[in-house]
Amino acid sequence: xxxxVILLDLEGVLYQQGEPIEGARETVRRLxxxxxxxRFLTNTTTxxxxxIAGRLxxxxFEAPLEDVFSPTFAAALELExxxxxxxxxxxxxxxxADFGTFELVETAPDAVVMGDLGADFTWERLNGLFRMVxxxxxxxxxxxxxxxxxxxNLVLDLGPFVAALxxxxxxxxxxxxxxxxxxxxxxxxxxxAALEETLMIGDDIEGDVGGAQNAGLVAVQVRTxxxxxxxxxxxxxxxxYRIDSILELVPLxxxxxxxxxxMH
Amino acid sequence: xxxxVILLDLEGVLYQQGEPIEGARETVRRLxxxxxxxRFLTNTTTxxxxxIAGRLxxxxFEAPLEDVFSPTFAAALELExxxxxxxxxxxxxxxxADFGTFELVETAPDAVVMGDLGADFTWERLNGLFRMVxxxxxxxxxxxxxxxxxxxNLVLDLGPFVAALxxxxxxxxxxxxxxxxxxxxxxxxxxxAALEETLMIGDDIEGDVGGAQNAGLVAVQVRTxxxxxxxxxxxxxxxxYRIDSILELVPLxxxxxxxxxxMH
Numbered sequence: 295x296x297x298x299v300i301l302l303d304l305e306g307v308l309y310q311q312g313e314p315i316e317g318a319r320e321t322v323r324r325l326x327x328x329x330x331x332x333r334f335l336t337n338t339t340t341x342x343x344x345x346i347a348g349r350l351x352x353x354x355f356e357a358p359l360e361d362v363f364s365p366t367f368a369a370a371l372e373l374e375x376x377x378x379x380x381x382x383x384x385x386x387x388x389x390x391a392d393f394g395t396f397e398l399v400e401t402a403p404d405a406v407v408m409g410d411l412g413a414d415f416t417w418e419r420l421n422g423l424f425r426m427v428x429x430x431x432x433x434x435x436x437x438x439x440x441x442x443x444x445x446x447n448l449v450l451d452l453g454p455f456v457a458a459l460x461x462x463x464x465x466x467x468x469x470x471x472x473x474x475x476x477x478x479x480x481x482x483x484x485x486x487a488a489l490e491e492t493l494m495i496g497d498d499i500e501g502d503v504g505g506a507q508n509a510g511l512v513a514v515q516v517r518t519x520x521x522x523x524x525x526x527x528x529x530x531x532x533x534x535y536r537i538d539s540i541l542e543l544v545p546l547x548x549x550x551x552x553x554x555x556x557m558h
Numbered sequence: 559x560x561x562x563v564i565l566l567d568l569e570g571v572l573y574q575q576g577e578p579i580e581g582a583r584e585t586v587r588r589l590x591x592x593x594x595x596x597r598f599l600t601n602t603t604t605x606x607x608x609x610i611a612g613r614l615x616x617x618x619f620e621a622p623l624e625d626v627f628s629p630t631f632a633a634a635l636e637l638e639x640x641x642x643x644x645x646x647x648x649x650x651x652x653x654x655a656d657f658g659t660f661e662l663v664e665t666a667p668d669a670v671v672m673g674d675l676g677a678d679f680t681w682e683r684l685n686g687l688f689r690m691v692x693x694x695x696x697x698x699x700x701x702x703x704x705x706x707x708x709x710x711n712l713v714l715d716l717g718p719f720v721a722a723l724x725x726x727x728x729x730x731x732x733x734x735x736x737x738x739x740x741x742x743x744x745x746x747x748x749x750x751a752a753l754e755e756t757l758m759i760g761d762d763i764e765g766d767v768g769g770a771q772n773a774g775l776v777a778v779q780v781r782t783x784x785x786x787x788x789x790x791x792x793x794x795x796x797x798x799y800r801i802d803s804i805l806e807l808v809p810l811x812x813x814x815x816x817x818x819x820x821m822h
Binding site for chain 2: 332364372374391413414415416417418420424425428441447448449450451453454455456458459460461462464
């Protein structure tokens with residue numbers, strides 16, 4: 295096994311609560327110097343890619359816009375592949391920046407991209423989206439999370455509204471967020487890399503590690519942020535490698551290379 | 559085969575556009591005189607049972623309240639079987655009449671009964687229902703239709719909102735309307751009749767005939783209202799019997815009885 299491409303989860307791997315994790319900036323620099331193509335993978339669907347890149351740079355990371363891979367980017371790649379030009383964006387208006395090469399429309403779209411509208415998922419809005427998809431527009435969902443916790447209360451997330459349209463129009467949405475396979479596959483298509491030569495590093499055993507392995511990638515779990523002791527005995531998911539933090543990633547890559555050399 | 563119980567679809571079998579179908583009233587009277595227990599089966603979820611019975615009587619049918627079997631009645635039987643006392647009714651307020659033996663509550667219910675709220679399915683309302691079911695309340699849906707046509711437009715029906723809650727809370731609703739098996743099974747439980755001794759008569763090949771057969775009943779299709787010539791060559795569903803209208807039901811029952819006698 296040779297690792298040729300590296301996908302990095304952001305929150306919990308590179309930074310935590312707005313502060314870079316020790317050694318993270320140096321590791322990113324080092325990986326670039328070693329010649330690895332990198333992608334910053336995030337499930338953020340409330341900010342455009344340029345803003346995500348800007349935040350990373352403000353924290354001192356080398357992060358050009360092109361290396362930020364978010365669900366909007368996956369959606370845009372999908373739309374290009376599908377040849378869809380007229381797109382209705384049912385999401386944060388700021389995300390329009392990530393769909394600059396498309397015609398953003400309010401009627402008769404070729405595709406609908408659904409994101410986090412929250413309380414703007416009114417009955418009227420849902421019916422408008424329903425008519426678009428039942429009229430033939432493809433439905434792309436930036437994620438399909440079930441709910442989130444707002445103070446004391448559970449609140450419906452995007453997923454239930456996607457499920458409502460799917461049921462109403464008897465269709466299946468394409469979900470492009472992590473841990474959907476399409477998310478990783480699209481990322482790698484843009485790099486021309488093979489799945490088994492790609493390493494994903496993350497802190498979340500299910501979303502990062504399980505999702506990446508499910509897509510055929512090599513997965514490394516860091517013992518920071520979302521990592522829990524129980525993860526070591528997870529009933530289904532076993533990462534290919536586990537390291538204490540991203541600081542150990544370069545030594546790990548060197549070890550993997552040594553192992554490979556010994557096998558030849 | 560002996561037929562002991564008869565389930566009658568209403569619209570399209572007994573009446574059409576508010577007018578009794580020829581011979582329908584006489585047939586109902588005759589069936590009662592012959593000693594058959596009858597049930598009037600309807601998927602109406604916008605009117606309480608007493609109102610449905612009143613309309614039938616206004617058209618000249620012998621129709622006591624107890625013989626009207628609608629999804630609210632199925633739901634109430636389910637709630638009794640489940641021992642649920644505190645019920646939240648998310649449906650037409652008039653339907654409260656069909657849940658008179660329960661405590662109708664706005665908070666902490668044992669079960670939620672979902673009906674046609676239409677545009678009252680606001681984001682706030684859906685979130686309130688979501689919290690009830692994710693807190694453990696059982697979800698019962700009066701039907702799960704996908705959409706309906708309002709003038710020129712398709713409009714989301716109850717089904718998509720049920721699907722949204724199901725996905726959000728990762729549960730499965732109990733759907734009590736026709737053609738759900740539970741609808742027929744509950745009807746017969748209240749009569750103490752066996753499935754194979756029960757005849758269902760309807761005009762809709764899928765909803766009435768297919769649904770009844772799927773539940774193990776004997777199904778008769780009438781060639782009135784929703785009946786279409788194509789139904790004679792339906793790819794999956796073949797009714798046990800087909801008659802031109804309800805006027806032929808009594809002769810059919812006599813034929814079935816003769817056949818049975820000849821076999822003994």
